[in-house]
Amino acid sequence: MGSGVDPSLHAACEHARKDDERSRRREAPRVCTANSLAREMPPQLSTPCGREERCLRSSLLPVDVWRDASTAICSVWVWRDASAALYTLWACGAMYLGALSPIRYWADDKPYVEDTEVVALPSFLSAADIEELAMAVSLGGKARNAGWASLSSTLQGVPHDVAFSDVHVALYLHRDGYFQTSHRELFCKCIAAMREQASSLCDPKAPLHVRCIEFHTYAEGGGLIEPDHRDNGSVLTMSALVSNPRDTSGGHFVTFSFGQPVVHELSRGDALLFSSERLHNVSTVAGGQRCALVIELWVQPTNSRDRFS
Ligand SMILES: O=C(O)CCC(=O)C(=O)O
Numbered sequence: 001m002g003s004g005v006d007p008s009l010h011a012a013c014e015h016a017r018k019d020d021e022r023s024r025r026r027e028a029p030r031v032c033t034a035n036s037l038a039r040e041m042p043p044q045l046s047t048p049c050g051r052e053e054r055c056l057r058s059s060l061l062p063v064d065v066w067r068d069a070s071t072a073i074c075s076v077w078v079w080r081d082a083s084a085a086l087y088t089l090w091a092c093g094a095m096y097l098g099a100l101s102p103i104r105y106w107a108d109d110k111p112y113v114e115d116t117e118v119v120a121l122p123s124f125l126s127a128a129d130i131e132e133l134a135m136a137v138s139l140g141g142k143a144r145n146a147g148w149a150s151l152s153s154t155l156q157g158v159p160h161d162v163a164f165s166d167v168h169v170a171l172y173l174h175r176d177g178y179f180q181t182s183h184r185e186l187f188c189k190c191i192a193a194m195r196e197q198a199s200s201l202c203d204p205k206a207p208l209h210v211r212c213i214e215f216h217t218y219a220e221g222g223g224l225i226e227p228d229h230r231d232n233g234s235v236l237t238m239s240a241l242v243s244n245p246r247d248t249s250g251g252h253f254v255t256f257s258f259g260q261p262v263v264h265e266l267s268r269g270d271a272l273l274f275s276s277e278r279l280h281n282v283s284t285v286a287g288g289q290r291c292a293l294v295i296e297l298w299v300q301p302t303n304s305r306d307r308f309s
């Protein structure tokens with residue numbers, strides 16, 4: 001019992017406590033108010049003289065009850081409004097940051113995929129396939145060659161839809177379904193190989209559609225050295241080397257294992273298949289050119305424009 005408390009108050013308290021207990025036993029439905037919560041608090045958590053406080057609280061007048069109730073309601077309102085304001089602020093910030101960053105690099109919302117396999121398909125593209133691809137690029141791309149003035153001299157005249165830099169361009173072979181219709185057999189060969197590996201690299205039941213079929217050309221100085229480059233939003237990616245590595249210095253395809261780079265030594269026609277959200281890079285081309293066919297599949301409907309739609 002706390003010292004310095006009037007003894008008559010203790011008696012009144014004891015009386016009120018008994019009353020309170022009696023009335024509590026009578027009470028059928030329990031209404032949880034500030035008072036009932038205070039009663040349930042262990043004495044050491046209520047006030048320094050917990051028992052007295054509980055006694056005093058149990059004899060509150062209706063006006064106090066209303067005051068306590070309205071205070072509780074007000075605090076709920078204030079808290080709700082404050083948290084709504086904080087949430088709005090957070091959502092606006094997230095939207096703003098999202099709008100600033102390129103669409104391919106949104107935050108990971110998928111399970112970690114670094115430990116999935118990178119499947120090598122040696123000699124996947126035959127010499128005839130590579131010849132057909134070269135034709136697809138020159139015929140399919142001719143009409144759309146934007147002729148970027150700032151491209152490096154070695155890339156001048158290379159058909160492309162997008163320039164990632166003046167030493168790295170890509171042509172969208174899937175635009176308007178061009179590759180699918182004009183080079184059906186080669187297209188089916190690629191897609192069949194990708195689907196065959198789906199069971200080990202992704203959910204085999206996932207409906208896979210073309211997101212992009214791109215022909216990449218890297219000139220000296222070109223590469224894909226981005227610390228967090230993943231094909232976010234896609235499911236399966238294939239990268240097939242079309243150029244002859246003997247004519248290129250650098251330009252290696254790199255994945256990562258336990259944070260360490262794994263350099264894939266590929267021959268012309270070799271392909272790699274991997275879970276799209278696996279970290280990957282292309283090391284800088286130090287001499288010559290690197291060309292690759294890159295296909296990404298996703299679960300969204302077939303895309304026939306660029307890689308972002
Ligand atoms: O050039 C390659 O082999 C890969 C390119 C790539 O990863 C990409 O464009 O996202």
Ligand SMILES: [Fe+2]
Nearest residue numbers: 229230231280
């Ligand atoms: Fe990529």
